Amino acid sequence: MTTIAWDGKSLSADSHALADGVVCAVREQKIYAAPSEGWFIFGERIQAIGCSGDCGTEMELRDVLLDGLTYASTFHSTSEFAAIAVVRKDRAYVISKDRGETHARIFSQSEPYAIGSGGVIARTAMYCGKSSREAVAIAIELDCFSGGEVATLSAVYFEGEIAVKK
Numbered sequence: 636m637t638t639i640a641w642d643g644k645s646l647s648a649d650s651h652a653l654a655d656g657v658v659c660a661v662r663e664q665k666i667y668a669a670p671s672e673g674w675f676i677f678g679e680r681i682q683a684i685g686c687s688g689d690c691g692t693e694m695e696l697r698d699v700l701l702d703g704l705t706y707a708s709t710f711h712s713t714s715e716f717a718a719i720a721v722v723r724k725d726r727a728y729v730i731s732k733d734r735g736e737t738h739a740r741i742f743s744q745s746e747p748y749a750i751g752s753g754g755v756i757a758r759t760a761m762y763c764g765k766s767s768r769e770a771v772a773i774a775i776e777l778d779c780f781s782g783g784e785v786a787t788l789s790a791v792y793f794e795g796e797i798a799v800k801k
Contacts, residue, residue: 636753636781637649637651637750637753637781638770638778639718639749639750640685640771640774641685641721641744641747642770644724644767646683646721646787647666647771647788648665649784650786651780654690665693665786666684666787666788667685669682672701675703675704676703676704676730676741677703678703682721683721684700685750686716687718687754688716692714692715692716695710695714696716696730704739704741706738709737710736711737712737713734714732716731717730717732718731719748725745726743726744728741728744729741731750747762749770752778752780752781753775753777756770760773768787
């Protein structure tokens with residue numbers, strides 16, 4: 636379980652990973668800056684993604700993003716995930732796929748948003764004025780399935796660079 640939050644300026648995540656109700660990693664990477672060759676969604680270049688769901692699905696998603704994600708893109712039916720893909724300041728896409736499905740649901744998001752087991756807690760915190768980093772920290776305190784440290788990617792938009800803050 637996970638908390639990923641995007642406040643329009645930064646993308647943050649907790650670092651615990653669970654499998655069968657047991658913590659299997661305490662420093663799991665859940666947010667990623669786009670590679671130099673680029674990730675794309677509906678032709679727009681993605682700056683960064685945050686992933687929640689089955690372990691390993693972030694690798695499949697990253698492969699699909701290299702080719703450019705659209706509604707026609709297909710995934711393996713065995714996994715379940717949700718992701719936030721930041722394309723620019725104040726604009727992201729939310730991508731989700733249920734187990735048994737081969738196509739993802741995709742919608743554009745211009746307001747702060749959060750996913751994962753602590754998503755509602757983080758969204759509430761951001762609605763009350765907290766940053767994505769603060770919102771994830773609050774979710775870690777209140778959601779028994781989120782934990783560890785908070786990692787944050789803050790986008791620097793004047794040259795497409797991504798600054799990572801731990």
